Amino acid sequence: xxxxxxxxxxxxxxxxxxxxxxxxxxxxxxxxxxxxxxxxxxxxxxxxxxxxxxxxxxxxxxxxxxxxxxxxxxxxxxxxxxxxxxxxxxxxxxxxxxxxxxxxxxxxxxxxxxxxxxxxxxxxxxxxxxxxxxxxxxxxxxxxxxxxxxxxxxxxxxxxxxxxxxxxxxxxxxxxxxxxxxxxxxxxxxxxxxxxxxxxxxxxxxxxxxxxxxxxxxxxxxxxxxxxxxxxxxxxxxxxxxxxxxxxxxxxxxxxxxxxxxxxxxxxxxxxxxxxxxxxxxxxxxxxxxxxxxxxxxxxxxxxxxxxxxxxxxxxxxxxxxxxxxxxxxxxxxxxxxxxxxxxxxxxxxxxxxxxxxxxxxxxxxxxxxxxxxxxxxxxxxxxxxxxxxxxxxxxxxxxxxxxxxxxxxxxxxxxxxxxxxxxxxxxxxxxxxxxxxxxxxxxxxxxxxxxxxxxxxxxxxxxxxxxxxxxxxxxxxxxxxxxxxxxxxxxxxxxxxxxxxxxxxxxxxxxx
Amino acid sequence: xxxxxxxxxxxxxxxxxxxxxxxxxxxxxxxxxxxxxxxxxxxxxxxxxxxxxxxxxxxxxxxxxxxxxxxxxxxxxxxxxxxxxxxxxxxxxxxxxxxxxxxxxxxxxxxxxxxxxxxxxxxxxxxxxxxxxxxxxxxxxxxxxxxxxxxxxxxxxxxxxxxxxxxxxxxxxxxxxxxxxxxxxxxxxxxxxxxxxxxxxxxxxxxxxxxxxxxxxxxxxxxxxxxxxxxxxxxxxxxxxxxxxxxxxxxxxxxxxxxxxxxxxxxxxxxxxxxxxxxxxxxxxxxxxxxxxxxxxxxxxxxxxxxxxxxxxxxxxxxxxxxxxxxxxxxxxxxxxxxxxxxxxxxxxxxxxxxxxxxxxxxxxxxxxxxxxxxxxxxxxxxxxxxxxxxxxxxxxxxxxxxxxxxxxxxxxxx
Numbered sequence: 064x065x066x067x068x069x070x071x072x073x074x075x076x077x078x079x080x081x082x083x084x085x086x087x088x089x090x091x092x093x094x095x096x097x098x099x100x101x102x103x104x105x106x107x108x109x110x111x112x113x114x115x116x117x118x119x120x121x122x123x124x125x126x127x128x129x130x131x132x133x134x135x136x137x138x139x140x141x142x143x144x145x146x147x148x149x150x151x152x153x154x155x156x157x158x159x160x161x162x163x164x165x166x167x168x169x170x171x172x173x174x175x176x177x178x179x180x181x182x183x184x185x186x187x188x189x190x191x192x193x194x195x196x197x198x199x200x201x202x203x204x205x206x207x208x209x210x211x212x213x214x215x216x217x218x219x220x221x222x223x224x225x226x227x228x229x230x231x232x233x234x235x236x237x238x239x240x241x242x243x244x245x246x247x248x249x250x251x252x253x254x255x256x257x258x259x260x261x262x263x264x265x266x267x268x269x270x271x272x273x274x275x276x277x278x279x280x281x282x283x284x285x286x287x288x289x290x291x292x293x294x295x296x297x298x299x300x301x302x303x304x305x306x307x308x309x310x311x312x313x314x315x316x317x318x319x320x321x322x323x324x325x326x327x328x329x330x331x332x333x334x335x336x337x338x339x340x341x342x343x344x345x346x347x348x349x350x351x352x353x354x355x356x357x358x359x360x361x362x363x364x365x366x367x368x369x370x371x372x373x374x375x376x377x378x379x380x381x382x383x384x385x386x387x388x389x390x391x392x393x394x395x396x397x398x399x400x401x402x403x404x405x406x407x408x409x410x411x412x413x414x415x416x417x418x419x420x421x422x423x424x425x426x427x428x429x430x431x432x433x434x435x436x437x438x439x440x441x442x443x444x445x446x447x448x449x450x451x452x453x454x455x456x457x458x459x460x461x462x463x464x465x466x467x468x469x470x471x472x473x474x475x476x477x478x479x480x481x482x483x484x485x486x487x488x489x490x491x492x493x494x495x496x497x498x499x500x501x502x503x504x505x506x507x508x509x510x511x512x513x514x515x516x517x518x519x520x521x522x523x524x525x526x527x528x529x530x531x532x533x534x535x536x537x538x539x540x541x542x543x544x545x546x547x548x549x550x551x552x553x554x555x556x557x558x559x560x561x562x563x564x565x566x567x568x569x570x571x572x573x574x575x576x
Numbered sequence: 577x578x579x580x581x582x583x584x585x586x587x588x589x590x591x592x593x594x595x596x597x598x599x600x601x602x603x604x605x606x607x608x609x610x611x612x613x614x615x616x617x618x619x620x621x622x623x624x625x626x627x628x629x630x631x632x633x634x635x636x637x638x639x640x641x642x643x644x645x646x647x648x649x650x651x652x653x654x655x656x657x658x659x660x661x662x663x664x665x666x667x668x669x670x671x672x673x674x675x676x677x678x679x680x681x682x683x684x685x686x687x688x689x690x691x692x693x694x695x696x697x698x699x700x701x702x703x704x705x706x707x708x709x710x711x712x713x714x715x716x717x718x719x720x721x722x723x724x725x726x727x728x729x730x731x732x733x734x735x736x737x738x739x740x741x742x743x744x745x746x747x748x749x750x751x752x753x754x755x756x757x758x759x760x761x762x763x764x765x766x767x768x769x770x771x772x773x774x775x776x777x778x779x780x781x782x783x784x785x786x787x788x789x790x791x792x793x794x795x796x797x798x799x800x801x802x803x804x805x806x807x808x809x810x811x812x813x814x815x816x817x818x819x820x821x822x823x824x825x826x827x828x829x830x831x832x833x834x835x836x837x838x839x840x841x842x843x844x845x846x847x848x849x850x851x852x853x854x855x856x857x858x859x860x861x862x863x864x865x866x867x868x869x870x871x872x873x874x875x876x877x878x879x880x881x882x883x884x885x886x887x888x889x890x891x892x893x894x895x896x897x898x899x900x901x902x903x904x905x906x907x908x909x910x911x912x913x914x915x916x917x918x919x920x921x922x923x924x925x926x927x928x929x930x931x932x933x934x935x936x937x938x939x940x941x942x943x944x945x946x947x948x949x950x951x952x953x954x955x956x957x958x959x960x961x962x963x964x965x966x967x968x969x970x971x972x973x974x975x976x977x978x979x980x981x982x983x984x985x986x987x988x989x990x991x
Contacts, residue, residue, distance in 0.1 A: 100674075159668075159955075162668060162672055162693040162694065167694060167888075168694060170694075171695075171888055172694070174697060174698060175691070175694075175719075175721060240649075243894060244895060247894035251893040251894055251897075269700055269897040270897040270898050270901055272902065273702060275702065316952075317692060317694035336989070407827035408827060408832060425770070511770075513771075514972070515963050517973055518986075520989055522963060539959060540990070541955035541956030541958075541959075541990060542955060542956070
């Protein structure tokens with residue numbers, strides 16, 4: 064065992080030791096930080112990751128783990144975690160109005176419902192500190208210097224006053240700006256009652272130079288977990304939707320995040336406003352994805368066949384030119400096409416069609432056609448590329464044999480080339496279908512889903528596909544609904560997965576040729 | 577390529593969990609309502625620094641003024657530039673995690689979303705409110721509480737090419753007639769674009785007595801929709817007529833309108849200061865005027881107000897207030913902001929000092945406008961509003977008043 068790693072201090076081992084020390088140092092730093100802010104999820108994740116790393120790289124029995132570890136970490140952080148989190152969000156009402164925790168919501172509600180008393184003056188305020196470091200406010204009221212703390216209402220004191228501001232009080236230190244800044248959160252949270260009667264309100268300051276008299280409208284009762292309106296006596300109790308609600312159904316905003324079960328998953332079907340256009344859009348989504356694949360494949364294959372024929376001259380040049388659209392980012396092309404298809408100023412109408420005003424993007428059927436046409440332009444080079452590759456891999460003698468048997472070119476294509484071609488391209492066609500099923504950027508950039516269904520209570524239109532409809536419902540309808548968006552994107556994921564799975568099963572039969 | 581949603585959701589998820597790992601969304605028995613924990617920042621270490629978020633469209637306004645503030649109050653200010661498309665969403669998402677800034681600079685109509693989500697703190701303007709233009713203060717008020725401090729105002733106005741037209745008639749119809757007589761390509765340029773542009777249409781709409789929401793006595797908006805009814809129907813008919821006469825065209829967006837006006841293809845354009853600088857830079861002789869009424873009542877444009885908000889979870893509430901309330905309200909700061917950004921100051925004393933003729937005229941038109949509603953309900957209005965206008969202008973909706981009424985119903989259903 065003398066050649067054991069631990070006794071063999073080669074350069075490699077030292078490098079490893081150094082890297083692991085670095086990793087552990089960062090890991091420990093992360094652990095302490097997570098501990099400090101009570102982020103237990105991160106803490107646990109980090110601890111497990113760190114222990115695994117040390118085990119993987121110091122154990123002699125963990126050879127495969129040494130190679131798998133980095134990949135697994137990335138898989139967890141970037142894939143599994145985000146999937147799990149999306150799944151979690153899908154069961155909550157996370158979105159506008161339900162943005163944070165209950166305690167955040169309570170403090171926001173209370174601060175939004177604390178009003179300055181009508182006609183109360185601005186008091187130049189001094190922030191004071193007694194011997195025990197307790198904070199107090201000192202103001203001059205009715206010509207009298209007065210000091211109070213959160214427990215003791217304002218009471219007159221002997222103090223030195225300059226320009227209506229207290230500058231010195233026996234028993235207290237007057238804090239200067241820098242000292243106040245050190246304790247700024249305590250200062251802004253301090254409420255000094257004006258008198259024993261709570262109705263008189265309390266003094267508070269937001270900038271430590273002027274104080275105003277405030278009175279809260281709402282009061283939170285921690286033991287009963289209710290909000291009470293002090294003027295009207297209305298009691299608000301928390302409901303299971305993350306809101307304080309009165310008996311009359313009046314809600315206080317903001318609310319907080321709660322779990323809502325499967326509601327997000329079903330709301331697309333049960334919400335009348337959504338379920339109406341949903342069917343129409345679902346049909347178009349399938350049509351769009353299928354037609355996109357069919358048209359691009361047909362054109363790509365046709366061109367590949369033509370340029371695969373040795374009689375065509377300058378094939379290399381043409382092939383290079385055909386790849387060009389493939390080289391542009393899709394969403395950019397979509398934007399350019401949007402400009403070119405403009406009814407009045409677009410290149411197509413203005414130059415090519417001599418000033419015609421064809422509503423390419425504002426007529427429901429023409430818009431559908433335009434979307435398919437632009438997607439054809441974007442997609443055929445890819446199909447051309449894979450078809451060319453496959454065609455070149457078909458052995459020449461097979462084609463030769465077919466010709467010898469007297470098959471005409473059409474027959475060769477139908478019975479020899481296509482079956483051989485489909486073996487390797489069918490999986491790619493399925494992938495392409497899945498991609499187009501969710502081709503959000505094209506729809507969003509080209510038509511934005513428009514032209515919109517007239518009179519619809521939702522902003523969805525004739526070219527919207529499911530994913531862009533979700534975007535519109537969850538983000539563009541005024542309020543953001545992350546829960547709903549997550550739920551429906553999971554549904555779409557399941558649909559795409561199912562279609563692909565069936566598709567791949569079917570293509571296996573092609574290989575039995 | 578399910579771009580938007582999963583990516584947004586996961587990015588968000590990562591941000592949330594990695595930073596704060598709330599996890600505890602189940603209603604926990606809250607012991608302390610004002611749960612601003614002191615444990616996170618050890619005492620004595622509370623740094624004298626302030627973090628401000630600002631996007632690229634507003635950052636120029638603030639470079640100089642922040643430098644001065646840092647020097648005068650010996651405070652460190654960290655300015656974080658965010659993309660204008662994301663800043664607002666990011667703010668809403670990150671404030672609850674404690675990762676947000678202390679102060680955010682933005683437009684007043686972000687307020688609704690911020691208040692709904694509880695991410696901004698109320699701001700007490702005190703007596704300083706009187707030194708700002710009334711509209712700009714109203715813009716940041718909601719339910720009687722103030723949530724921000726204004727620093728600049730802007731609105732659209734009628735810009736005239738003096739080389740084509742010398743005087744302007746009192747009504748919009750007469751203006752169109754005058755423009756048609758001038759035999760330029762367009763009688764007047766009013767941008768619509770394919771998504772609609774309710775903002776640019778609003779002066780015409782309100783001149784028919786169909787404001788978007790009713791205003792309370794103090795100028796703040798209620799959540800009662802007011803653009804339906806007979807006045808709304810009259811406006812819808814008017815839109816239809818303008819569309820049929822080719823005065824309005826959904827193919828003309830902001831860029832097209834600006835280019836056409838620069839090319840001298842119209843005597844008039846309805847636009848804001850953002851394009852007017854391009855006209856003056858091109859040495860055009862322009863006048864900035866009030867928009868003539870189309871329906872009888874004054875054609876008041878929406879006034880957009882720029883301002884500063886304070887995060888409800890700021891760890892430096894006092895410094896934030898010092899900067900936002902006490903410093904931005906000074907004349908010196910307002911002057912500096914105007915000099916570096918060129919936007920019309922919300923502070924009256926600074927606005928009165930403007931020398932530039934075009935900016936001055938815009939400021940006068942803005943003073944007569946109405947604040948753009950910033951109540952949360954406004955979020956549900958914009959898109960429907962614009963889309964309906966486009967469908968009426970295009971003639972897609974043959975019965976304009978019915979389409980308008982359907983839109984009002986749809987919006988009411990959302991509220």
